Amino acid sequence: MLLPESMSRIVIVGTKSRMEDAINAFYSEKSIHIIDHTTGDDGLSIGTTTEATSKASERLIKVRSMEKELGINKHTKTADIAVEEVQSRISAGDVEGVEDEVLKTVDARNDLTQKITELNSKKNTFELLKRLNELTLDQYSGYKSLAVLVGTTTDDASSVSIEDAEVFSSFDKKEGGVVAVFVKKENKEKAFAALADVGFTEIQVPACTEKVAANDACAKIDAEIEAANAEIEKCNQTLEELKEKYMSFLKGCDEELAIVVEKGSVPLRIAVSKYSYVIDAWVPTKKMDSVKANLERKLGDDIYVEFQETRGRKVEETEAQEPRFQNVPVKQNNGRIVCEYEYATSLVSVPKYNEIDPTFLIAIFLPLFFGFMVGDMGYAIPFIILGAYGLKKTKHKDWRAIALVLFFGGIWAFIFGLFFYGEMLGMHFVGGEWEAGTWVWHENHVAVGGTTVSWDWILGAQFPSWFTDAICSVGAWGQEDPNTFGVGVGKLEDVAFLLKLSVYIGVIHLLIGLVCALVNVTKQHGVKEAILEKGGIVFVFFGIIFLCLALTDMMFSKLELTGGTPLIELVLAIVCLVIGIVLNAKAEGGMQAIMSLPEVIGWILSYTRLAAITMSKAGMALAFNYIIFGMIMTTKATGNFQDGVEIVAFDPMGGAIMLIVGILLFCFLHLVVWTLGILSAGLHALRLQFVELMMRFYEGGGEAFAPLSEVRKKTFFSKNANNIKEV
Amino acid sequence: MATAGTEGLIAIGAGLAVGLAGLGSGLAEKDIGAAAVGAITENPSLFGRAMIFTVLPETIVIFGLVIAIMAIFVM
Numbered sequence: 001m002l003l004p005e006s007m008s009r010i011v012i013v014g015t016k017s018r019m020e021d022a023i024n025a026f027y028s029e030k031s032i033h034i035i036d037h038t039t040g041d042d043g044l045s046i047g048t049t050t051e052a053t054s055k056a057s058e059r060l061i062k063v064r065s066m067e068k069e070l071g072i073n074k075h076t077k078t079a080d081i082a083v084e085e086v087q088s089r090i091s092a093g094d095v096e097g098v099e100d101e102v103l104k105t106v107d108a109r110n111d112l113t114q115k116i117t118e119l120n121s122k123k124n125t126f127e128l129l130k131r132l133n134e135l136t137l138d139q140y141s142g143y144k145s146l147a148v149l150v151g152t153t154t155d156d157a158s159s160v161s162i163e164d165a166e167v168f169s170s171f172d173k174k175e176g177g178v179v180a181v182f183v184k185k186e187n188k189e190k191a192f193a194a195l196a197d198v199g200f201t202e203i204q205v206p207a208c209t210e211k212v213a214a215n216d217a218c219a220k221i222d223a224e225i226e227a228a229n230a231e232i233e234k235c236n237q238t239l240e241e242l243k244e245k246y247m248s249f250l251k252g253c254d255e256e257l258a259i260v261v262e263k264g265s266v267p268l269r270i271a272v273s274k275y276s277y278v279i280d281a282w283v284p285t286k287k288m289d290s291v292k293a294n295l296e297r298k299l300g301d302d303i304y305v306e307f308q309e310t311r312g313r314k315v316e317e318t319e320a321q322e323p324r325f326q327n328v329p330v331k332q333n334n335g336r337i338v339c340e341y342e343y344a345t346s347l348v349s350v351p352k353y354n355e356i357d358p359t360f361l362i363a364i365f366l367p368l369f370f371g372f373m374v375g376d377m378g379y380a381i382p383f384i385i386l387g388a389y390g391l392k393k394t395k396h397k398d399w400r401a402i403a404l405v406l407f408f409g410g411i412w413a414f415i416f417g418l419f420f421y422g423e424m425l426g427m428h429f430v431g432g433e434w435e436a437g438t439w440v441w442h443e444n445h446v447a448v449g450g451t452t453v454s455w456d457w458i459l460g461a462q463f464p465s466w467f468t469d470a471i472c473s474v475g476a477w478g479q480e481d482p483n484t485f486g487v488g489v490g491k492l493e494d495v496a497f498l499l500k501l502s503v504y505i506g507v508i509h510l511l512i513g514l515v516c517a518l519v520n521v522t523k524q525h526g527v528k529e530a531i532l533e534k535g536g537i538v539f540v541f542f543g544i545i546f547l548c549l550a551l552t553d554m555m556f557s558k559l560e561l562t563g564g565t566p567l568i569e570l571v572l573a574i575v576c577l578v579i580g581i582v583l584n585a586k587a588e589g590g591m592q593a594i595m596s597l598p599e600v601i602g603w604i605l606s607y608t609r610l611a612a613i614t615m616s617k618a619g620m621a622l623a624f625n626y627i628i629f630g631m632i633m634t635t636k637a638t639g640n641f642q643d644g645v646e647i648v649a650f651d652p653m654g655g656a657i658m659l660i661v662g663i664l665l666f667c668f669l670h671l672v673v674w675t676l677g678i679l680s681a682g683l684h685a686l687r688l689q690f691v692e693l694m695m696r697f698y699e700g701g702g703e704a705f706a707p708l709s710e711v712r713k714k715t716f717f718s719k720n721a722n723n724i725k726e727v
Numbered sequence: 728m729a730t731a732g733t734e735g736l737i738a739i740g741a742g743l744a745v746g747l748a749g750l751g752s753g754l755a756e757k758d759i760g761a762a763a764v765g766a767i768t769e770n771p772s773l774f775g776r777a778m779i780f781t782v783l784p785e786t787i788v789i790f791g792l793v794i795a796i797m798a799i800f801v802m
Contacts, residue, residue, distance in 0.1 A: 346775075347774050347775030347778075348775035348776060348779070349775070349776070495796055495800050496796075496800050499793070499796060602786055602790075605786070605789060605790060605793055606786045606789060608789055608792065608793050609785075609789050612789060612792050683782075686778075687778070687779075687782045687785070690775060690778065690779050691779050691782065691783065695779075
């Protein structure tokens with residue numbers, strides 16, 4: 001389960017005349033990973049695509065361009081369509097038929113759009129000429145000896161004097177000026193020069209023979225634009241109808257043709273001679289026999305399959321092969337649930353063929369750490385619901401990965417929240433305890449002037465003992481002061497305990513990583529090499545642990561280092577460290593050996609983030625709960641005293657407005673904590689896998705197993721399940 | 728155990744430990760983060776490795792936090 005699936009290499013030889021059938025047979029096996037052929041001096045060359053493939057790719061381009069024109073994309077929902085129907089319609093020339101229909105409408109629409117653009121530019125010119133209302137449009141053209149200069153000006157042109165010319169102008173401070181100058185052709189340049197003083201820019205007036213005013217021409221153009229727009233609307237409607245009519249067929253064609261083209265390009269990856277083809281391929285070892293049998297059954301004497309090797313995990317074995325066969329594709333070997341986490345592993349990289357696939361460890365520890373850090377029943381329930389909904393609904397791998405962590409992490413958070421922390425929405429279930437026949441609230445409690453709110457205080461009733469007994473308390477872990485605070489581990493009260501626990505979790509997690517490292521090197525090179533390469537760091541790791549234990553005993557438990565357990569720990573630490581440093585110095589050099597010491601402390605302390613994130617969430621929730629129950633919602637005096645302070649009880653009937661405000665604020669503030677929980681707990685849980693665990697042993701950089709197989713989403717086989725014609 | 732007079736000093740020390748360590752992590756992470764976002768924009772498959780590099784300095788602040796917690800709860 002931990003190593004990727006074992007792979008075998010085969011050679012397939014067949015007659016070229018049956019190559020198309022053979023490729024179909026390869027696709028139906030779904031477990032043949034082709035090794036690309038590189039031309040060498042073996043007398044074989046790379047194959048070529050068939051004519052049918054070129055035709056199919058031509059059609060595919062047509063189909064995709066039509067899909068673009070009609071606005072069909074991968075999000076468009078369409079009915080599934082039978083492969084046989086698509087195939088028969090494609091060979092009957094339906095793609096071309098649909099293209100004619102679509103293109104006709106699209107062209108018409110494009111022409112109309114073009115026409116509207118032209119009309120608009122014409123209209124803009126006429127809008128300007130409207131201001132010279134003494135001229136009609138036919139007067140701007142049709143002269144033999146006269147030049148007509150029409151344009152806009154930035155200054156008033158009425159004062160411009162041009163020899164032998166008639167000037168019509170209009171000026172408005174906001175809109176600028178318009179001028180039309182009728183001048184002898186030989187004086188045209190002079191007129192230009194004079195007009196340049198008023199910022200003249202020439203415009204072309206469209207030729208017009210009718211005696212019509214610019215005003216009327218504008219109205220006419222408006223009517224034409226309106227008519228064209230109506231036509232475009234009609235075209236759009238037609239296209240919409242065409243989309244409805246053909247979208248299922250087009251998406252089916254897209255998929256079918258893409259498969260045909262992909263199959264058609266297989267010859268480009270294999271070796272061919274005049275009459276035969278040769279394929280080198282990887283097949284999962286456990287499917288070897290069935291693949292061979294199936295291919296021989298389908299193609300009879302026209303195919304020959306020969307087993308070459310089953311690749312082991314040793315590096316020497318790989319290096320002995322020619323370069324083309326050195327890289328083995330990796331098929332991760334995980335169960336139904338664990339394989340969902342393969343995406344998380346692939347974020348770093350695909351594992352190598354001869355190393356442990358960390359997906360299994362991620363699947364265990366990622367949700368576990370997430371749950372430990374969230375550790376709250378109240379936040380866990382929405383996580384579980386959201387995760388389950390996500391897993392049911394979404395197919396996108398990013399969202400699925402998030403939903404998966406939310407679902408399983410939520411379950412762990414529920415378990416930790418209920419049994420370990422005894423907490424819901426930042427509040428312990430139990431806030432007080434029986435002492436000599438009376439229910440005593442601890443001093444750090446809202447009831448007696450503290451800040452902590454608990455569920456039994458809010459509800460005004462104690463939980464039954466079978467419930468509270470199920471919740472663990474720090475006392476159960478051999479601490480000096482049992483029931484330090486209520487029942488359940490206090491995230492803000494039992495900090496030292498949580499820190500210790502995080503470090504122990506870290507030690508176990510890192511140890512698993514180091515064991516994996518040892519296993520990897522053993523598999524790749526042998527036991528001796530594993531001890532030489534990774535043994536050093538393992539000894540250093542144990543040495544540091546013993547050293548820390550001895551130092552903790554000395555500093556915190558005030559024990560002498562000269563005798564008893566601390567001395568044993570110190571001696572073990574020194575022995576382990578010396579062996580570790582010597583092994584490391586031999587493997588990686590003296591400097592590296594010394595550097596590894598603080599590194600190991602860093603790894604272990606990094607796990608205290610488990611306690612730190614837990615505390616930060618609890619701190620926020622504590623503050624919010626105190627704001628809501630201690631400051632906003634009302635309390636009533638009970639008349640009982642504890643340590644000289646009167647005990648108060650939660651009073652939901654105290655004030656309706658404050659109750660509503662309190663509940664709204666409660667929901668909002670806890671939503672904030674919950675959202676931050678996804679980000680911080682999720683990211684840190686992932687980081688502990690990626691950095692702390694995987695960097696101990698994981699190298700990655702493998703090539704993913706990509707067998708020949710058809711991916712059909714929109715098309716299905718209606719007549720029988722087997723799409724390959726039996727031969 | 729700390730006396731009443733030294734409690735304040737311990738609290739200040741704890742605050743400095745977390746605050747300065749956080750500052751250090753932040754300074755280190757800002758450059759890596761900017762480079763990581765650039766790299767991911769070019770090639771989204773680098774996300775995992777970019778994230779590893781970005782969160783590496785985070786451990787510094789955890790060290791500060793451990794010291795702070797030890798100062799408050801253990802001293």
